[in-house]
Amino acid sequence: MSIDPSLLAKLPTIKLRARAVVEGVLSGLHKSPYQGQSVEFAEHKEYAPGDELRHVDWKAFGKLDRYYVKRFEHETELSVLMAIDASGSMNYGSTPLTKLSTAATFAAALAHLLIRQQDAVGLLIFRNGAFSYVPPRSGAGHLRVIVETLDALEGEGRCDLESMAKALAEKSRRRSAIFVFSDLFDGADGGLDALLQLRLRKHDLTLFHILDPDELTLPFDDPTRFLSMEGDGLALEAHPRELRASYLAEMCAFLDETEQRATARGSDYLRVSTDDALDRALLRFLARRERARKDGRPA
Amino acid sequence: MALSFAHPELAVGALLALLPLAIHLFNRQRARPRPFGAIAFLMRSKRQTARALRLRKILLFCARTMLLLAVPLALARPHFVQPTESAQAKGPTATAIAIDTSLSMRAVDGGRTRFERAQALALDALREVPIGDPVAVIDCASDAGDAVTPGFDREASRRAIESMSPTHAFEDLSACLSRATQALAASPLPNKRVLLATDLAQAGFDLGAPTPTVQLPDGTVTKPALILLDAADGDAPLANAAIADLDIEPVPALGRATWRFSVTVQNNGEGALSDLGVRLRVDGEVVAKGFLDIPPRQKAVQIFTHRFDKSGGGAIQGSAEIDSDALAADDIHHFTLDIPREVRALVVNGSPHPNRFLDETFFVRAALDAPGSPVRTIPRELDALTPEDLSACDLVILANVRALSPAQVSALSSFVDRGGGLFISLGDQVDADLFNDRLGALLPRRLRLLKTAVHPKAQSPKRRAARLGSLDLSHPALSPFAAEDGESLMAAHFFSYFLLEAEGQPTGRTLASFDDGAPALIERKQGQGRVMLFTSSLDRAWSDLPIRAAFLPLMQRLMGSLSRTLEVTQSDSLRVGEVKTFPLPFAERLREVVAPDGERFSFDEPPSPAGVRFSKTNAPGVYEVSGLRQGELTRLRARDFAVNVDPVESDLRRIDVDELKAWFGDENVTRRTAAGTGGRGEDGWPLWSLLLALAFCCFVAECLLLRR
Structure with a gap:
C-alpha cells in the first residue's frame, strides 16, 4: 500500500512526512540493505550473549573449541552524506509537494532508516551559491537536527552542480555514501560530470533526480509568459502548444543522457516525480540496493 | 478600371480580416506569467524552432486573414467599372436600360443563355443607378409605338427586366437604341445615358440608320452616353450552324408522292464543320439522314428524296434538322406538306x-x-x-x-x-x-x-x-x-x-x-x-x-x-413575326389556330377582302388550323402552316465596337463586359468564384498548417 503524495502533503512537517514514509517502507522491508557494507575485519573477541551468531568464527571454534566472534572496523558507522539542491527551480510544484519538499521528505525518510541502524548521516544543502553543512552523525538526536534542517528548507538562487561536487569532495574525506537530491537543471555543461567524478574517490554516489510532472509533459495550452525561478531574470513568452513537441524531445534527451552518464560512471540513478508515492520510490530504491549488494556490485 | 460591388453592404464583412490580428494582439496581452523550473529547455526549444514557428505563424496569419477577406468580398460580387463610365456619371442622370431579346440571345455559352447574362447585367446596372435617378426599361422586342418614360419605381423596373424573355425573331438594335433615346427625351435631366444589354451580334445593327439623338430642355440636341453591356463577354463568336433554307419540290420522275427536300445549311462559324448530321423528320419519324462537311462561312446543301406512303393524299408535318449547337432554335426547319391524292x-x-x-x-x-x-x-x-x-x-x-x-x-x-x-x-x-x-x-x-x-x-x-x-x-x-x-x-x-x-x-x-x-x-x-x-x-x-x-x-x-387538288401543295413557310393570310372564301370557315406551344388563338376579327390575317407567329413550329366543315369544328390539316426563325439571327458574328463608336460617337460609347460588372475576371472566370477558390485554398492551407 502506497502513501498518496496529496495526503503526505497535508502533514505539516517533514518529520511527520518522513515518519509516514518510513513506516510504509518498514512494513515492506526485512533487513537493512546497508548491513556489512564498507567494513573490514579487525580482531576476534570471545563470544558473549548478545553477539550475533552469524559473526561467530566457526574455524576458530574448530581449532580452539571456544567461541570467538569476529569484530569489524566501522561496523556500525556507515557514513552517508545527503546533498540537497535548494535552488529556486526546486520550488516548482504542480502537485501538492514541490520538488524541494519531495527531496526533503525523501531525504528525511532515508535518514530515519539509516540512523535507525546506527549509521551516520550528514546533510549538505546548496542554496543560492552557498551551502550549509550538517556533519554525519548517528543517534536519534542527530536525526532531529537533520529533520529540523530539512523542515526549514526554502529554495533560492541557481543550481550549481560543480560547486556542489566540490563541497561534497571536501566534506567527505573517507569513503561515503552520497545521496544527491536535485533536478539537475544546471545551465553549466560540466556540473554533472563534476558530480560524477565523486565516484573516482570510491564514494557510493546516488542521484535522486527530482522532477515535476509539468516538466515531463508541458501540459499548458494557453499563451504563457514563462519566468525563470532561479533569480536570473530570464523570461519567455510562448505558446506552449507550439513548443511542446520540441520541448519534450529536449527533455527526453536530457533525461536519457543523464541516466546513461550516471550509470556509466557506476552511480545509482533514480528518477522521482513529485506525484510518485514516496514510500514506493524509497522501497524501489532499497530493493535495488539489496539486489546490487547480493550481486556484489557497488550499488 | 475601378472596383465596385454589386452588394457593397456585404463588403463590410471584409473587416473580419482584422480578426486574426486582433486575436494575436489579445493573446499577447493575455499571456499568463508562470514561473517554470525547466525554462532553459523551453528557451532551447524556442531557439531551435523559432524560425519555423515564425514562418508558420506568418503563413497561418496570412491564410486566416485572406480567408476572412475573400469570403465577404466574394459575397459582395466585386466588379470593375470603366473609369470613363464613372466619369460620365456627373450628377443626376436619366438612364434607359434596353435589352436585346432577339433570337441570337438564345445562344447558350457556358451553361447560360446570353439573354440570361444580359438580364443579369441589366439587373446589376439597375442596382448601380442612384436612387434619385429616373430609369426606363426598354424591351427591344416591343413595338416602336410602345412609349416608355423614365420613372423612379425601381421595383417596377426590376420586374420589367425579370419578366422579359428571349424571342425567336430578328430585332433591329439600331431602332431599339433610337427608342431608348427617345424615352430619355421625357426626362428633364441634362445627363442621359443608354445601357444596351446585348450580345453585339452584327446582324442586329444598322449602322446606316441615323444616329439616335435627344433634345435637351434648352433645345440643344445631343447624344446620350451609350454603355454596351456585353452579354457575350467579349468572347469570340460561338460556332453556329443553321438551316438557311429548305426547298421542297415533287419529283414526278421518281413516282407520284415522291418529293425532294433540299436542306441548305450555313456554317456561321470560323471553323470548318465536319460530319454535321442532317436529318429529315416526317410526322415525328426520322426518315432520312445525311452528313455534311462545311467550310467556314460557307453553305452546303443536303438533298433528301422521300416517297410518301399516302396513296389517298393528306397533309403531313415534318422538319429538317441538324446536330444541335449553341443556338438550337435555328437547327430545325419546320414544314407542312399536303400530298395530293390520286385523281381518277x-x-x-x-x-x-x-x-x-x-x-x-x-x-x-x-x-x-x-x-x-x-x-x-x-x-x-x-x-x-x-x-x-x-x-x-x-x-x-x-x-x-x-x-x-x-x-x-x-x-x-x-x-x-x-x-x-x-x-x-x-x-x-x-x-x-x-x-x-x-x-x-x-x-x-x-x-x-x-x-x-x-x-x-x-x-x-x-x-x-x-x-x-x-x-x-x-x-x-x-x-x-x-x-x-x-x-x-x-x-x-x-x-x-x-x-x-x-x-x-x-x-x-x-x-x-x-x-x-x-x-x-x-x-x-x-x-x-x-x-x-x-x-x-x-x-x-x-x-x-x-x-x-x-x-x-x-x-x-x-x-x-x-379535281381541286392543284392548289394543295407545300404551304408557305413564314418567318417568325410574319403575318399568315388565309384567302377567301376558305378563310370564312376558319375558327382557331393552335400555336406550337399549345396556345390557342381564335379568329375574332371579321375577314377582310384579302382574307383572314393571323399575326401571332411568335414561335417557330407548326401552327394547327381548325375550322368548320359541314357545321362542325374540324382540324383542317391541309391548312396547317409552318413558321421558322430568320436565318439572319443565326450569324453570331459580333460587331466591331470601333465601328459602333464611329457611328454613335467615340466619346459616348463604352463597353462593359461581364468581367467589368462582377461577373468575370480577365481570364474569363467570375471574380467571386476566384475569391471563393482563394478562400478554399486558404482554408486548406490553414488546416495543413495546424496539423503540423
Whole structure:
C-alpha cells in the first residue's frame, strides 16, 4: 500500500512526512540493505550473549573449541552524506509537494532508516551559491537536527552542480555514501560530470533526480509568459502548444543522457516525480540496493 | 478600371480580416506569467524552432486573414467599372436600360443563355443607378409605338427586366437604341445615358440608320452616353450552324408522292464543320439522314428524296434538322406538306381508232398517266358509261363525244353538282346542235359553229393556223405558263375549233383565247363542281397541241384544277413575326389556330377582302388550323402552316465596337463586359468564384498548417 503524495502533503512537517514514509517502507522491508557494507575485519573477541551468531568464527571454534566472534572496523558507522539542491527551480510544484519538499521528505525518510541502524548521516544543502553543512552523525538526536534542517528548507538562487561536487569532495574525506537530491537543471555543461567524478574517490554516489510532472509533459495550452525561478531574470513568452513537441524531445534527451552518464560512471540513478508515492520510490530504491549488494556490485 | 460591388453592404464583412490580428494582439496581452523550473529547455526549444514557428505563424496569419477577406468580398460580387463610365456619371442622370431579346440571345455559352447574362447585367446596372435617378426599361422586342418614360419605381423596373424573355425573331438594335433615346427625351435631366444589354451580334445593327439623338430642355440636341453591356463577354463568336433554307419540290420522275427536300445549311462559324448530321423528320419519324462537311462561312446543301406512303393524299408535318449547337432554335426547319391524292379521271372516248396514235384519247391519256402525274385515267366507251362509273371517279373527260343519252347527261350533271370535274373537248364527232341540246345545261357556253382556219393537209398549214392569243395567267392551272414555259403553249397551231355563242346564260370564265379572240378554253362553276370546255380537239386532227411540250403539264394542271387538288401543295413557310393570310372564301370557315406551344388563338376579327390575317407567329413550329366543315369544328390539316426563325439571327458574328463608336460617337460609347460588372475576371472566370477558390485554398492551407 502506497502513501498518496496529496495526503503526505497535508502533514505539516517533514518529520511527520518522513515518519509516514518510513513506516510504509518498514512494513515492506526485512533487513537493512546497508548491513556489512564498507567494513573490514579487525580482531576476534570471545563470544558473549548478545553477539550475533552469524559473526561467530566457526574455524576458530574448530581449532580452539571456544567461541570467538569476529569484530569489524566501522561496523556500525556507515557514513552517508545527503546533498540537497535548494535552488529556486526546486520550488516548482504542480502537485501538492514541490520538488524541494519531495527531496526533503525523501531525504528525511532515508535518514530515519539509516540512523535507525546506527549509521551516520550528514546533510549538505546548496542554496543560492552557498551551502550549509550538517556533519554525519548517528543517534536519534542527530536525526532531529537533520529533520529540523530539512523542515526549514526554502529554495533560492541557481543550481550549481560543480560547486556542489566540490563541497561534497571536501566534506567527505573517507569513503561515503552520497545521496544527491536535485533536478539537475544546471545551465553549466560540466556540473554533472563534476558530480560524477565523486565516484573516482570510491564514494557510493546516488542521484535522486527530482522532477515535476509539468516538466515531463508541458501540459499548458494557453499563451504563457514563462519566468525563470532561479533569480536570473530570464523570461519567455510562448505558446506552449507550439513548443511542446520540441520541448519534450529536449527533455527526453536530457533525461536519457543523464541516466546513461550516471550509470556509466557506476552511480545509482533514480528518477522521482513529485506525484510518485514516496514510500514506493524509497522501497524501489532499497530493493535495488539489496539486489546490487547480493550481486556484489557497488550499488 | 475601378472596383465596385454589386452588394457593397456585404463588403463590410471584409473587416473580419482584422480578426486574426486582433486575436494575436489579445493573446499577447493575455499571456499568463508562470514561473517554470525547466525554462532553459523551453528557451532551447524556442531557439531551435523559432524560425519555423515564425514562418508558420506568418503563413497561418496570412491564410486566416485572406480567408476572412475573400469570403465577404466574394459575397459582395466585386466588379470593375470603366473609369470613363464613372466619369460620365456627373450628377443626376436619366438612364434607359434596353435589352436585346432577339433570337441570337438564345445562344447558350457556358451553361447560360446570353439573354440570361444580359438580364443579369441589366439587373446589376439597375442596382448601380442612384436612387434619385429616373430609369426606363426598354424591351427591344416591343413595338416602336410602345412609349416608355423614365420613372423612379425601381421595383417596377426590376420586374420589367425579370419578366422579359428571349424571342425567336430578328430585332433591329439600331431602332431599339433610337427608342431608348427617345424615352430619355421625357426626362428633364441634362445627363442621359443608354445601357444596351446585348450580345453585339452584327446582324442586329444598322449602322446606316441615323444616329439616335435627344433634345435637351434648352433645345440643344445631343447624344446620350451609350454603355454596351456585353452579354457575350467579349468572347469570340460561338460556332453556329443553321438551316438557311429548305426547298421542297415533287419529283414526278421518281413516282407520284415522291418529293425532294433540299436542306441548305450555313456554317456561321470560323471553323470548318465536319460530319454535321442532317436529318429529315416526317410526322415525328426520322426518315432520312445525311452528313455534311462545311467550310467556314460557307453553305452546303443536303438533298433528301422521300416517297410518301399516302396513296389517298393528306397533309403531313415534318422538319429538317441538324446536330444541335449553341443556338438550337435555328437547327430545325419546320414544314407542312399536303400530298395530293390520286385523281381518277374517267376518259370517255368519242372517237376511238385502231391506230392508237390516231385515237382521240391517246395523247391525253399518255399525258395524264405519265410517271409522277397525280391523275390516273380510266378509259370508257361512250355506250359503256354508267352512273356507277361516275361515283368511282373524280373527274370525267368527254373527248370528241357526239352526244350523251339523257340519262347519262343527268348523271353527269349530278356528278358535277356534287363537286366532280368535267372536261369537254370537241372534235369531228361533235354536232353543235345535238351537243347544245343534250349538254347545254352543262356547257359554259353553247356551241355555235365549227371554224376551220386551215385544213391540216393544205400547203403550209401552220402559217394560216390559229394560235392562242391570250391566257388567263391568274388561274392556278395556267400560272406556270407565264414565262418561257408558256412559249410552247402559245406556239401551238390550231386548224379547227368551235366558235361559241355570245355570252349569255350560262356564262363562264375564259381561260384561253385564240388569236382571233374566240375562246379556246372556258371554265364554269356548277354546284360544287366545275366544267371546262376546250373548243378544239385533244388529238392531232385539229391542232398540234398534243405534241407540244406544254401539253403534258397543261393537261395535268387542268385536271388538277378540276379535281381541286392543284392548289394543295407545300404551304408557305413564314418567318417568325410574319403575318399568315388565309384567302377567301376558305378563310370564312376558319375558327382557331393552335400555336406550337399549345396556345390557342381564335379568329375574332371579321375577314377582310384579302382574307383572314393571323399575326401571332411568335414561335417557330407548326401552327394547327381548325375550322368548320359541314357545321362542325374540324382540324383542317391541309391548312396547317409552318413558321421558322430568320436565318439572319443565326450569324453570331459580333460587331466591331470601333465601328459602333464611329457611328454613335467615340466619346459616348463604352463597353462593359461581364468581367467589368462582377461577373468575370480577365481570364474569363467570375471574380467571386476566384475569391471563393482563394478562400478554399486558404482554408486548406490553414488546416495543413495546424496539423503540423
